[in-house]
Amino acid sequence: MATVAPPPSKRQKREEIERTTVQQDVSPLLATDLGSFKANFIDGDGNQMADVIEINFADASEKNVSALLNTMMGRDREEFTPYRFRIHIPGRDVIVDQYPTDLLGLLKKHGVNNPFETTITLSAEPQAVFRVQAVSRMAHKISGHGQPILCCQFSPLSSSRLATGSGDNTARIWNVDTGTPEKTLSGHTGWVMSVNWRPDGQQLATCSMDKTVRVWDPATGKSTAELKGHAKWVLGLAWEPYHCKLVSCSKDGTARIWVVNTGRTEHVLSGHKSSITCVRWGGTGQIYTGSQDRTVRIWDSVKGTLVQSLTAHGHWINNIALSSDFVLRTGYLDHSKEVPETEEAKRTKAKERFEKAVKINGKVAERFVSASDDFTMYLWDPTDNGNKPVARLLGHQNKVNQCAFSPDGTMIASAGWDNHTKLWNARDGKFLTTLRGHVGPVFQCAWSADSRLLVTGSRDCTLKVWNVLKGALARDLPGHEDEVYAVDWAPRDGAKVASGGKDKAVRTWMN
Amino acid sequence: MPQNEYIERHRKLHGKRLDHEERTRKKAAREGHKQSENAQNLRGLRAKLYAKQRHSQKIQMRKTIKQHEERNVKGAPAENEPSNPIPSYLLDRANPTSAKALSSQIKSKRAEKAARFSVPIPKVKGISEEELFKVVKTGKKVHKKGWKRVVTKPTFVGPDFTRRPVKYERFIRPMGLRYKKANVTHPTLNVTVQLPILGVKKNPSNPLYTQLGVLSKGTIIEVNVSDLGMVTASGKIAWGRYAQITNNPENDGCLNAVLLV
Numbered sequence: 001m002a003t004v005a006p007p008p009s010k011r012q013k014r015e016e017i018e019r020t021t022v023q024q025d026v027s028p029l030l031a032t033d034l035g036s037f038k039a040n041f042i043d044g045d046g047n048q049m050a051d052v053i054e055i056n057f058a059d060a061s062e063k064n065v066s067a068l069l070n071t072m073m074g075r076d077r078e079e080f081t082p083y084r085f086r087i088h089i090p091g092r093d094v095i096v097d098q099y100p101t102d103l104l105g106l107l108k109k110h111g112v113n114n115p116f117e118t119t120i121t122l123s124a125e126p127q128a129v130f131r132v133q134a135v136s137r138m139a140h141k142i143s144g145h146g147q148p149i150l151c152c153q154f155s156p157l158s159s160s161r162l163a164t165g166s167g168d169n170t171a172r173i174w175n176v177d178t179g180t181p182e183k184t185l186s187g188h189t190g191w192v193m194s195v196n197w198r199p200d201g202q203q204l205a206t207c208s209m210d211k212t213v214r215v216w217d218p219a220t221g222k223s224t225a226e227l228k229g230h231a232k233w234v235l236g237l238a239w240e241p242y243h244c245k246l247v248s249c250s251k252d253g254t255a256r257i258w259v260v261n262t263g264r265t266e267h268v269l270s271g272h273k274s275s276i277t278c279v280r281w282g283g284t285g286q287i288y289t290g291s292q293d294r295t296v297r298i299w300d301s302v303k304g305t306l307v308q309s310l311t312a313h314g315h316w317i318n319n320i321a322l323s324s325d326f327v328l329r330t331g332y333l334d335h336s337k338e339v340p341e342t343e344e345a346k347r348t349k350a351k352e353r354f355e356k357a358v359k360i361n362g363k364v365a366e367r368f369v370s371a372s373d374d375f376t377m378y379l380w381d382p383t384d385n386g387n388k389p390v391a392r393l394l395g396h397q398n399k400v401n402q403c404a405f406s407p408d409g410t411m412i413a414s415a416g417w418d419n420h421t422k423l424w425n426a427r428d429g430k431f432l433t434t435l436r437g438h439v440g441p442v443f444q445c446a447w448s449a450d451s452r453l454l455v456t457g458s459r460d461c462t463l464k465v466w467n468v469l470k471g472a473l474a475r476d477l478p479g480h481e482d483e484v485y486a487v488d489w490a491p492r493d494g495a496k497v498a499s500g501g502k503d504k505a506v507r508t509w510m511n
Numbered sequence: 512m513p514q515n516e517y518i519e520r521h522r523k524l525h526g527k528r529l530d531h532e533e534r535t536r537k538k539a540a541r542e543g544h545k546q547s548e549n550a551q552n553l554r555g556l557r558a559k560l561y562a563k564q565r566h567s568q569k570i571q572m573r574k575t576i577k578q579h580e581e582r583n584v585k586g587a588p589a590e591n592e593p594s595n596p597i598p599s600y601l602l603d604r605a606n607p608t609s610a611k612a613l614s615s616q617i618k619s620k621r622a623e624k625a626a627r628f629s630v631p632i633p634k635v636k637g638i639s640e641e642e643l644f645k646v647v648k649t650g651k652k653v654h655k656k657g658w659k660r661v662v663t664k665p666t667f668v669g670p671d672f673t674r675r676p677v678k679y680e681r682f683i684r685p686m687g688l689r690y691k692k693a694n695v696t697h698p699t700l701n702v703t704v705q706l707p708i709l710g711v712k713k714n715p716s717n718p719l720y721t722q723l724g725v726l727s728k729g730t731i732i733e734v735n736v737s738d739l740g741m742v743t744a745s746g747k748i749a750w751g752r753y754a755q756i757t758n759n760p761e762n763d764g765c766l767n768a769v770l771l772v
Binding site: 147148150151166167168191193194233235236251275277292318319401402439440443459460461462478485486502 | 595596597598599600601602603740742743745747748
């Protein structure tokens, strides 16, 4: 015998009768004519993208407006680029970063009483046509290293190869698909401080506390070169964008440019008075170093001479990020599966990608941001502004440990000892939002390739994935048993995140 | 006592002895033997005075040596590799390595199964009920109702405790012997902080004592560590942690404990 539901109560019956007898008010459901506004679309450089067009408020969702703009620019439906809009409030110097669900309400809130017939400027930022999904679970916990993991980096070729460096004096290459160790690169006699893949993924460079840099062939796991010359610990590395040279920076206050094949030092960049903490090789042939002597120096990589010395910081420089970091790291390997055949085509494609990433107002302007112990960051544009910073990024309440440009170059993320990660507009250095959630200092952050997600690793033993557009936590990834020292998001397909830390096991995360 | 500076005067007039340098060198060389002989053979008041003098000399000597050592090592510590591998951005930073030493030590300890149940004080002397409780005789009738007990040791009583009516109160925990805070030492950081007690988790002598909140040596208490900023495995701030009492509170009038991790 089936269970019979109890008869409706008196209240339920009364409500039922009421519902059937009273005329429903459907006016809010019917689209009322909310009026319209004129939209003026500009791109990041302030150029007008299309004619001014009138849009009905009722239809002005971000998706619709994006589709409209694409149509106006004469694109086919297959070629549509998703856009993200920033709304310039007319008559005031206010720019709203977040596209609201109720545009009319937003305008009224900002004091625009009669938005009908006014022209509203929308600056459109093209978004990546692909989407990276937020990682949500631990795929593998791979043990093997005998000491804390100090650095990790995915191969630019694919997310299936990962290199890590550890305090047990080895670097290891892992097969992330199966979660198994692939190669152990042993040879160093000190902790491996940094691992860097060559932008085409064919070589791997490591630097160590034993004052040497080694270059490895990841296919065989054999060391192809040992570069000796530094007097103290080697702390950081960077490959030449196209790519047979290497620059390393050391605690002895020098950076060295190496020719990898011959193992020869081409130049010694000396001048810093203290340990160099960070080095980057820019796409325009300049080398950027940040040091504990509070200066950032720009060097000419061909002549090995000092170009500029930027003194603005009041304390150690911890990190430098270039607006071209992502494209330089991946070279000609973009999100599509195609790889150019010839060497020439590869070179052209890498150059194209670089120029596309750093062009501002039609000019190649590679920007960089320096993060410091004095709680601030500076945004620099050495080609345009000389030795004056574009902006000073104020807001962190403690040391800033790391900063990173988003792959599309529109945003800067900074991770600090004040437990917060902050997002900044890369164009003018304006503060966008704070990502709160960690309960310990945030050591590292890494962007997904589509610039929509950010992953941060912290001393509080967790990783957190953030939705950048909303400024909200997308995923909390507990699982580490101790401090997380290194985080990386696979640059090409974005399917995986790897992290390592004091608990000696490499963890990989996927959706 | 010499009258006037006659030695200096003589030297000015006639110069030093020809073998003066050698004699002073030899005297200085024998100084140690002389001191040793004196130390061994002097008796009575002279021995006392001598020992006192040597004592202060030695103190002075040690201080000087220490000063020299500090001067010598000045450049060196920066060069020393930190003992635990840390990434480059944590090098040259002083405090961060020590701050979480405790919790990571605890973690590695937990990994070893043998250490799972180890506590700093593994064995404690039991306390008998005769020692802990004093019988209170109540009631007028021939003064023989002996069912009431006064706890004679320090106790922890929760903040929301109210005493039961006199008629039903079997155990009396005197106000004067109640504790709310403990001086808790972090074993690896060697820092002592006064922390509020949250509860008594285990008194090894008797489950009844645990119930009563008796604080004796070896008792495991839970303390509020939210101020220390320790973090659990899932990244939340740890609120309570266990600590073991290391002193005899009834003798000392204070509560010292060591944090368990």
